[in-house]
Amino acid sequence: MAGKIPTHFIDQLLNRVDIVDVINRRVPLKKAGKEFQACCPFHDEKTPSFTVSPSKQFYHCFGCGAHGSAIGFLMEYDNLGFVEAVEELAQSAGLEVPREGGHEQGPDLRPLYELMENAARFYQHQLKHHAESPAAVDYLKSRGMSGQIAASYGIGFAPPGWDNLTSTLGSDKKTSLERLNKCGLLSESNGKQYDRFRNRIIFPIRDPRGRTIGFGGRVLGDDKPKYLNSPETPLFHKGRELYGLYEARQANREISNLLVVEGYMDVVALAQHNIHNAVATLGTATTHEHLELIFRNCPEVIFCFDGDRAGRDAAWKALNTSLPLMRDGREVRFLFLPQGEDPDTQVRKEGSEAFLRRIEASTPLSEFLLQHLSSQVHMESIDGRAKLAQLAKPHLEKLPKGVFRQMMFERLEELVGLKAGHLDNSPTTPQRKAVNPTPNKPQAPTPIRTAIALLLDHPHLYEVADEVSADWQEWDNPGITILKQLLEIIRTQPTLSKAALIERWRDTDYFAHLNKLAQANYQFDLPGMDQATEFRDALHRLNEQFHKQKRPQLGNIPPSELSEQQLEEIKQRYPGKIQQDENKS
Numbered sequence: 001m002a003g004k005i006p007t008h009f010i011d012q013l014l015n016r017v018d019i020v021d022v023i024n025r026r027v028p029l030k031k032a033g034k035e036f037q038a039c040c041p042f043h044d045e046k047t048p049s050f051t052v053s054p055s056k057q058f059y060h061c062f063g064c065g066a067h068g069s070a071i072g073f074l075m076e077y078d079n080l081g082f083v084e085a086v087e088e089l090a091q092s093a094g095l096e097v098p099r100e101g102g103h104e105q106g107p108d109l110r111p112l113y114e115l116m117e118n119a120a121r122f123y124q125h126q127l128k129h130h131a132e133s134p135a136a137v138d139y140l141k142s143r144g145m146s147g148q149i150a151a152s153y154g155i156g157f158a159p160p161g162w163d164n165l166t167s168t169l170g171s172d173k174k175t176s177l178e179r180l181n182k183c184g185l186l187s188e189s190n191g192k193q194y195d196r197f198r199n200r201i202i203f204p205i206r207d208p209r210g211r212t213i214g215f216g217g218r219v220l221g222d223d224k225p226k227y228l229n230s231p232e233t234p235l236f237h238k239g240r241e242l243y244g245l246y247e248a249r250q251a252n253r254e255i256s257n258l259l260v261v262e263g264y265m266d267v268v269a270l271a272q273h274n275i276h277n278a279v280a281t282l283g284t285a286t287t288h289e290h291l292e293l294i295f296r297n298c299p300e301v302i303f304c305f306d307g308d309r310a311g312r313d314a315a316w317k318a319l320n321t322s323l324p325l326m327r328d329g330r331e332v333r334f335l336f337l338p339q340g341e342d343p344d345t346q347v348r349k350e351g352s353e354a355f356l357r358r359i360e361a362s363t364p365l366s367e368f369l370l371q372h373l374s375s376q377v378h379m380e381s382i383d384g385r386a387k388l389a390q391l392a393k394p395h396l397e398k399l400p401k402g403v404f405r406q407m408m409f410e411r412l413e414e415l416v417g418l419k420a421g422h423l424d425n426s427p428t429t430p431q432r433k434a435v436n437p438t439p440n441k442p443q444a445p446t447p448i449r450t451a452i453a454l455l456l457d458h459p460h461l462y463e464v465a466d467e468v469s470a471d472w473q474e475w476d477n478p479g480i481t482i483l484k485q486l487l488e489i490i491r492t493q494p495t496l497s498k499a500a501l502i503e504r505w506r507d508t509d510y511f512a513h514l515n516k517l518a519q520a521n522y523q524f525d526l527p528g529m530d531q532a533t534e535f536r537d538a539l540h541r542l543n544e545q546f547h548k549q550k551r552p553q554l555g556n557i558p559p560s561e562l563s564e565q566q567l568e569e570i571k572q573r574y575p576g577k578i579q580q581d582e583n584k585s
Contacts, residue, residue: 005086007504009098010071011493013086014500016093019057019070026077041077041296042066044329044402056457056498067515069499077296078208082506083109088209112235115179116212118169123156123202123215130159135220136201143265144348149272153247154204158197158217165195184214184230200228203264205236205282206246208293213241216264216282227263229283240289242279243267249297251276257300259335259359260286260318261343266304269344273352278304278343286318291325300331302362304343307336316372319365323398326365326405335362366408369395370415385416393423447541448479453517454535455486456498461535462490472542475549482510 020036023029029036029052040050040061049063060067066076074085087110090097099108127133127150136157140150158164165185170176177193180186187196200217207213214230230236244267248255251271259278261267270278281290286303294301303318305311315334322332335358337346347355363371373391378384392412399405409424445453455461465487473484482505489504490496505511 004099005083006098009095010086010503011496011500013089013093013095014057014069014071014497014503015495016095017070017089018054019059019073019499020052020054022070022089022092023052023059023073040064040066044327053498058497058499069503071499071503109234111179112183112233113211113213115169115176115183115185116214116235119165119183119185119215120154120156120204120212122165122168123158123197123204124154125156126159126164127155127157127202130157132159132199133157139201139220143269143344145268145272149268152250153244153268153271154206154212155268156202156204158195158200158202160199162194162198165197166193182233184233184236196230197228199223203243203268205230205241205243207235207241208246208249210246210250211235214238214282216243218264227283238282238284239287240293241282242290242293243282244271244279245293245297247271248277248279255298257298257302257331258294259302259304259343260290260294261304263342263344266343270347270355273347273355275347275352275355285314286321288321288325291322295325295330299329300333302333302335302359304335304337306339306342308339311336312372315368319369319372320395320398322365323395324400327400328402328404332365333362334365334368335359366411369408370411374415379415388412389416389418389423396424446479447538447545448477448483449517451535451538451542452479452483452486452514454531454538455483455490456501456514456517458531458535459490459494459496459498459501461532462487462494464532464535465539468536468539469543472539472546475542475546477546479513482514 020029023038024036027038027041027050029038030048032048032051034053034055036052036054037048038050038052039045039048040063042050042061043064043066045063050059050061050066052059058067058069059073068076070089071082071085074080074088075082078085078088080088087097127136140155145155166177166180170180170186177186181193185196186193188194197215197217199221200219203216203218204212205214205216214233214236216230217228219226219228229238232238242260243264245258247267248258255277257277259270259275261270261278261280263280267278267280270276279294281287291301301322303315305315315336319332319334326332337343337358341349343355346358370392373388373395376391377387379388389412396405396408396412399408406424410420413420413423473480486501489501502511502514505514
């Protein structure tokens with residue numbers, strides 16, 4: 001298990017990297033006063049509500065509420081874990097991620113990534129130098145593949161034999177064999193371990209960051225299976241990865257759409273014909289995670305299938321997976337090839353220009369859905385059209401609220417002969433969170449929430465706390481602990497940004513609470529607002545609340561039974577209280 005990443009390193013990292021640069025590499029930003037803006041990458045919108053603050057090193061969307069540090073952005077946008085996001089930022093900043101001893105924070109996957117890179121290099125070397133590699137080279141040439149494309153995709157060769165890889169990468173110690181096994185590079189039979197990939201063309205599977213996480217192998221002989229993938233490992237989850245996505249991102253400055261095909265050779269063959277936007281699922285149907293990954297990279301996906309019955313069935317499954325993700329601005333289309341053809345054979349037969357015309361003429365999801373269901377009924381009869389409405393409505397109800405859903409219902413109503421608004425029971429207007437929402441009567445935040453929110457946005461306000469009585473710190477009340485710790489941290493490190501402050505609580509129960517407060521912070525940044533006065537008033541109100549809840553405890557005790565210290569405390573904090581009690585008695 002890897003040691004915990006030290007807090008001081010997270011502080012150093014967030015101080016070194018600029019969140020504007022991190023986000024701008026993925027989402028183009030435009031200057032807007034002291035901050036930067038863009039349309040939010042986490043929800044569909046036409047007017048920018050996504051703001052990035054260089055001074056706070058923090059991003060915030062006024063539309064959907066997404067917010068966080070550079071670490072949080074990478075976790076959300078690139079679908080990374082915390083450690084992976086830290087390592088990605090550290091690599092870009094030229095820093096080595098240290099680890100503390102005695103703390104656990106999940107497995108350290110770096111040795112596994114290193115092993116997979118070594119394995120990829122081993123296979124690539126074998127393609128060039130092994131005595132039996134000419135058969136592999138001839139096969140690739142017969143499929144029209146150039147050396148340049150083979151190199152860009154890292155294609156290699158696993159020679160025949162049981163222990164070529166094992167003897168090279170796992171012969172030094174037991175740990176190496178354990179890692180080879182954990183990476184899915186070994187198989188086992190009758191208690192003996194041997195190379196999983198043998199006598200196969202090897203296709204490295206890379207994650208969006210370009211790291212090798214698995215392999216696919218195409219057999220050269222008559223062995224079965226014809227195609228073999230790495231098994232599920234700590235690095236590789238086939239339901240979440242797409243072959244060729246990294247290469248597509250490298251080849252295209254901006255990706256307008258991605259073409260989903262079936263196999264490695266389809267992706268590579270299309271790249272050979274200068275079509276660099278193809279990706280392949282890895283022996284599984286397209287999943288929700290696949291589509292989310294695609295839509296993070298582009299607004300449109302085109303599924304490419306054989307035109308036979310199996311291809312149509314696969315397309316229908318992909319359509320149903322897509323429906324819940326069809327927010328406004330996203331598009332899904334379907335390309336059906338002639339029966340018996342796949343992208344590899346078709347593009348080699350007709351060339352790239354003709355294939356691109358096929359892509360342009362592909363069928364939109366809306367047409368495919370209604371055509372598919374209409375073919376199952378008799379549209380000439382009332383009964384048939386009613387049956388169409390019955391079949392289609394459950395599918396359309398999976399669509400998110402928005403213009404696309406509304407138009408789909410209107411098209412269905414047109415086909416069956418109903419007036420608009422009869423089939424969709426949901427509101428006809430899109431139910432999207434408003435940009436810069438202004439509730440009718442916002443609730444006044446509590447003093448503790450106000451103090452924490454202000455301190456996160458304006459750490460220099462810690463000096464104001466010294467001007468106010470610290471009685472509130474004796475209060476055993478939710479939030480007091482956070483505020484006290486926040487003040488202590490800022491006093492010792494007054495230059496920490498808002499992002500770094502919140503990251504201090506990531507592994508604690510308070511992190512979610514602070515994240516909620518981070519969204520509310522912007523109401524304290526209105527023009528002309530005096531944040532120091534707001535913070536001072538919040539602390540005064542905390543003291544008042546503390547004294548009120550403590551006062552009844554002493555007030556129920558007769559003055560004659562109070563100690564001199566208690567009497568003095570009451571006189572100082574509650575002037576006139578003792579005299580009032582004596583008059584009553």
